[in-house]
Amino acid sequence: MEKSIQNIEFISEGFWLKGVLHLPAIEKPPLVVGSHGLEGSKESAKQKVLARLLVENGMAFFRFDHRGCGQSQGDFVKDTSLEKRTMDYLSAIQHILSLNKTSRDIALFGSSMGGATCINAWERLSLMDIRLSGAILCSSPVRSRSVVNIPTKANENRPALPLSFFKENLLFDILDKISDLSNVLIFHGDADKTVPVSNAHELFNRANEPKRLIIQKGGDHQMTSEKDQGEFEAEALAWYLRCFRHTRKMTP
Template identity: 30%
Template sequence: MVIACHGLLSSKDSPKYVALADALAAAGLACARFDFSGCGDSEGALEQTTVARRVAELHAVAEALSAHPLVAGNVGLMGSSLGGFIALRHAKGDPRVLAVVSWAAPADLTDLQGEEELLLRHGLGRPLLEELERGEGLEAPGGLHRCLFLHGSADALVPVAHARALYARAAEPRALELLPGADHVLSDPAARAEAVARTVAWFTRFLLDGAA
């Protein structure tokens, strides 16, 4: 089972998550896509979003899936952008998670500090701004095993340096793979297909093949 976490302003129905779910299913792995509150089909307001709240929501999804009679076996997490950051935060405290793949994830959220006007313009609210001001939980954890960090070499929103930092603080086995010329959202179909293929291969290796 792989749980996919979308980015700050995205949703579970983004074409890249649908394509990933289809590819994982073809490889024999179930994929759960969900919307964080205030996004897509979920209830709630985007302006109430915080990092801590999204971590808690991912935890709730993982708990619900673990109790489902049709879900068994190892768990993997995939996340794009902030979703990757959230996935890493959750994985640090959940021993059921055996592998993580992040796409264009930030190593920390300090670049958002001081961006009040930008965040408000995109529908975010005071709870997130206050969380950023407090500086709580703004750095992705280290020491995680079986992490794959995928990043577009032309990502202008989250520079490649973030991926290198995440890789540096992860534990073996780990991998950092750059997608030449790819932007933050993998708008090029070829780059998106490559990211999907590498993600499926990583989860197949650790969730199905039993690699250590």
């Protein structure tokens, strides 16, 4: 059996979404599913790094574009909200499991709004026929009103965003959902100018054990420091291996 990379399409509430499934050279590996940030995509640096690291260590990784992002269907302005992202995430997991290429041992990965998506999805995932093994969350907001430097200016992917977009689509407070979480590793930079580091402390304080908080000194929202990126790679791999330690030996 050889490692493989497979392009995947699936439907979430009528939208065709596109993703990439990375499989190691073993049968039925445990699976990590990623959720990108507000204006991110499946091409995010962290998710590409995880795809490589996890496959090298016997784990599968699925990265995909939420509706309105990247190669997936949808309009970013009309089709973006935390609940819609959560439905995309649940649909992604259900579809990958339906392919019968992985085990039902699942762990989560989310960056920025993707982290909020994972938190929001956790309770519903816990009711599915899976083993929910843990999560890694990076720079994740738990209350939307805490977010600063709201990205309203136009860019190459979308027009300028009115403040009404955020008021109508992106107001959320998921503090009450954090107590469902366990086996969670949290990364946050203490110089994050988009999602204040106070979110990480609230998240850590409310999550269940086992849990770990890594505050990166001088770290920004995008984790641009090479030192921070190196720490992320090492600690993330170790955490996922720990999350899946109950599974059979994960080597080819």
